Amino acid sequence: MAQDLYSILGLKRNASEADIKKAYRKLARKYHPDVNPGNKDAEQKFKDISRAYEYLGNPEKRKLYDEFGEESLQAGFDADKTRQYHRWQSAADGEGGFGVGDDYSGTEFGRFHSYEDIFGDMFGFSAAGRSAGRPAKERGQDVEYTLSIDFLSALKGMKTDISLRRVRECEKCSGTGTEPGSKLIPCNVCGGSGRIKVAEGPLHFTQVCPRCGGHGRVGTPCSACGGSGQTEGTEKIRVSIPPGVDEGSRIRVAGKGGAGRAGGSPGDLYLVVHVEPHPVLSRKGSDLYMDVPVSVGEAVGGGTITIPTVDGDISLKIPSGSQNGKLLRVKGKGMADPRTKTRGDLFVRLAVRLPEGGDEEMRSAARILDRYYQGDIRKNVRL
Ligand SMILES: [Zn+2]
């Protein structure tokens, strides 16, 4: 993470100009490479201190840093355009987060002021050669994936592993696309500023340079990813499907979308659920409907039958004289509502079945049954 410039110099935000100068001189004297030959830590500290003073020691730059933070440290930073850009785009990219000590510094040593410079004319020192701009973070894209599950899994919920081809940040170059340790030269597209000017609608603003990704410098392309900063591979992802998901439900799996750029966070994965139909169960909202065959005897005389539910078998009373298609309600045995966690009801739809085949005795029994119809059973069937 980016270290705050003030804390690098051991100062509070309200430090005076004199405090800043004093702190810088003290630290620079202690960590200057000339007095710490071969000490990598000291060298890094000195770089950080120099950079912090470059900004905080200059009242104008300090004001911008106070307003914009890390972003103001980028090469080619334009305060007015950034303010416009932030207004135009609510989710600003490149907001902070890049370490002063990030290692894009293969050639940066040349901009150090010599020992004499620092302790000679303090005010004479100019920031010779801007540093390479810090790359702007970019969040990865969200990715959608259709997940087919069977009806019962949607009912009960499930955990499953899915294998997904995913673009990830290259591990070797940490997404920079540059071979670690390679020499950096200024980018020829943005001239080393890391940003290019673009016009969008009525506004003009700058945008991360696509060639160098905002680094301002380009090096040898990374041998693992060919310079794209991203690698593609298959990844097994464990996903948890909550009970009650419906056709078209979107399940978010945070951080499993496309890779971010330059240390930006990855996008999210959205699983769009497709529920396979079930032969005897269907769904309306959080209520379930189940078609259950009953015999003529059960329909006429009533009885108790056993039906399966996701919570196990239950007994169901069939009232005598139940017509074909009658709905019997079983409370609380429907679908879970993933939001309210309550459950709908199960409606059992009776389907009166005749015996298959049969003989003369069966047919005469049926004719006896027919005597009990009252009036014309088709009297309401008219056009
Ligand atoms: Zn790479």
Ligand SMILES: [Zn+2]
């Ligand atoms: Zn560039």
